[in-house]
Amino acid sequence: MDEQVIRDIVRSVLSGKTEAGVKVPIEVSARHVHLNKEAVLKLFGAGTELIKKRSLSQTGEFLSEQRVKLVTHKAEIANVAVLGPERGKVQAELSVTDCRLLGIDAPVNLSGDLTGAADLLIVGPNGIFEAKSSAIIARAHIHAAPEDAKRFGLADGSRVRVSIPGKRPVTLDDVSVRVKDSFIFKMHIDVDEANACGYEDGMAGTILGPGHIGVSAAPGSSGIVYCEKLITESMARELIKTHEGEICVSKTAVLTPSAKDVLLHAGVNVRRVG
Ligand SMILES: [Zn+2]
Numbered sequence: 001m002d003e004q005v006i007r008d009i010v011r012s013v014l015s016g017k018t019e020a021g022v023k024v025p026i027e028v029s030a031r032h033v034h035l036n037k038e039a040v041l042k043l044f045g046a047g048t049e050l051i052k053k054r055s056l057s058q059t060g061e062f063l064s065e066q067r068v069k070l071v072t073h074k075a076e077i078a079n080v081a082v083l084g085p086e087r088g089k090v091q092a093e094l095s096v097t098d099c100r101l102l103g104i105d106a107p108v109n110l111s112g113d114l115t116g117a118a119d120l121l122i123v124g125p126n127g128i129f130e131a132k133s134s135a136i137i138a139r140a141h142i143h144a145a146p147e148d149a150k151r152f153g154l155a156d157g158s159r160v161r162v163s164i165p166g167k168r169p170v171t172l173d174d175v176s177v178r179v180k181d182s183f184i185f186k187m188h189i190d191v192d193e194a195n196a197c198g199y200e201d202g203m204a205g206t207i208l209g210p211g212h213i214g215v216s217a218a219p220g221s222s223g224i225v226y227c228e229k230l231i232t233e234s235m236a237r238e239l240i241k242t243h244e245g246e247i248c249v250s251k252t253a254v255l256t257p258s259a260k261d262v263l264l265h266a267g268v269n270v271r272r273v274g
Contacts, residue, residue: 028194032081043124050084059182069123074103095192141176143183162205167198233258240266
């Protein structure tokens with residue numbers, strides 16, 4: 001991760017530039033898999049390609065005609081959607097409910113990050129593909145094109161809080177922002193999150209501001225830059241549960257003496273960035 005990029009992210013979050021109250025349209029991602037060439041050939045036969053059934057909201061992405069079955073030692077889920085185009089790596093995006101049913105322990109990751117991903121078997125009409133380290137629970141995220149990101153003060157890799165209306169309104173505290181030229185401004189949640197709030201078609205979330213958990217330095221990177229201006233003892237106690245070794249905080253962040261104590265005793269080093 002480039003120092004300048006970290007600095008830009010920290011500055012944008014610290015300045016409170018993330019505009020509160022921005023509405024973002026929400027879409028629900030049902031369970032699906034992304035396949036690579038090898039998996040497509042194995043599952044559907046030599047010479048096969050994914051056949052587009054309909055385009056998805058993000059440019060170039062599509063739902064294919066093909067369907068697969070997911071199998072573990074404990075259970076199976078049939079009729080699972082395959083999204084195209086083919087990717088470099090096979091990835092299954094499941095809900096927590098799916099993972100419980102399948103008896104697997106998958107991490108909550110951004111799409112593309114297979115750190116700690118769970119194993120399963122993917123079954124197609126032509127064969128079985130052993131998908132090692134492929135299953136994740138997709139982290140809720142917002143897609144934004146650079147101009148939207150700029151307009152709303154959203155930095156790539158930052159995390160925001162989003163409130164979702166519905167029969168049982170929910171606020172998600174740790175929603176990742178992804179910025180790319182081809183992206184259309186949408187928020188993606190999974191079926192569990194959708195059911196939790198009583199999602200209905202056409203719903204929009206409201207961005208409340210920077211997430212309280214922090215900003216990830218980059219997708220897939222281990223460096224988390226904490227954006228809080230003040231780090232208290234109780235926050236430090238939360239941080240040491242999930243971090244060993246080191247946390248990154250902005251250069252201007254203030255740590256209370258008791259927060260410093262907690263981190264010191266846990267052997268967690270505090271690195272200043274920005
Ligand atoms: Zn998405």
